[in-house]
Amino acid sequence: MSDKVSVLVAGSWGTAIASVLAENQLDVMLWSRNQQQVTEINNEHRNHRFLGDVELSPGIRATTSMEEALHEARAVFVVAPSASMREVASQMRPFLRQETILVHATKGFEAMSLRRMSTVLAEELPHYDPSTIVVLSGPSHAEEVIKQCPTTVVVASENIEAAEAAQDLLINSYFRVYTNPDVVGVEVGGALKNIIALGAGLTDGLGYGDNAKAALLTRGLAEISRLGTAMGGNPLTFAGLAGIGDLVVTCTSKHSRNWRAGYTLAQGEPLDSVLQQMGMVVEGVKTTQAAYRLSREHGITMPIADELYAVLFEGKSPKAAAQDLMGRGRTHEIEEVAKPVQTKWFG
């Protein structure tokens, strides 16, 4: 079998995944729509805009040709922002074969349709068996993975062999990969933690301290678990790498784009200008809109996500949002978290 693997889009996370694969002696092709970036990666072995001066493996070759990227690839890793997933998937359609392992590492929903990313891929790639799609998630900032800092992630697929095939390609001494059959839970956990990370940035920006941050993470996880379980995820997934693991790293790391966006918003900067300054995708903003609609569709209470929606899109002040969260009617901790829901995980 060919040792060629492809990574689609050369943003920060795509480039870091390409580096893990190159470290594993695979023949890596990185696809970008940007010719200048392709030239920089091939000639200087750098992706300066996204990863600064970090030197990339010369084993990574870049191309703007989707046909070249997918030709005889053993696996393809799609790492587009959620807003571009459908467009990138449609470009893959003529060239993707069923024998190729298909993995995505995107954390978000499609804004209008509220589809999860594996559903968008399945819709755009109707000739490909959707049960073999793999999702990669977990606490993994590109800036640390590229420096080979110890990192753990999870790969989820309904088809355990597909998940194990992705695990084999990625695992090494600094990148430990677990498998999980719960595609829904892993996708929903990875997407929703970005909302709470925006909230954590706001909390830190307002100087509210560690108690408030711990409260936000804990009650945020309750909201993620409630919606994720209602959408069909396994409640235990939210106690794992794609749940609490990713929530902790995104809410506490200086690398997090979502945390930084929240922190800057707390300084009074308007949302448009915050996003412009960031220069990288901040998935949590669109995911807040998605969660607002999904929570109503599924009849789930998500007070933190609702307050964040009001701050981002209705001009509410972060301080007023925090006051309203603290002033909510009294409630019971555990009942709210563990509302019994019938799922395939527990019957």
Ligand SMILES: NC(=O)C1=CN([C@@H]2O[C@H](COP(=O)(O)OP(=O)(O)OC[C@H]3O[C@@H](n4cnc5c(N)ncnc54)[C@H](OP(=O)(O)O)[C@@H]3O)[C@@H](O)[C@H]2O)C=CC1
């Ligand atoms: N960064 C991280 O540490 C992690 C990110 N993720 C997730 O990975 C996904 C990607 O994020 P990240 O790598 O950070 O994003 P970045 O902002 O670093 O990069 C986005 C990349 O997507 C490209 N792109 C955008 N739209 C299109 C399109 N229509 N066609 C082709 N290329 C396109 C951009 O190209 P161009 O420059 O030409 O616009 C750019 O290369 C997100 O869902 C994020 O949540 C997950 C784990 C870690």
Ligand SMILES: O=C(CO)COP(=O)(O)O
């Ligand atoms: O998902 C991530 C880390 O696991 C990256 O989060 P940010 O997009 O907030 O940087």
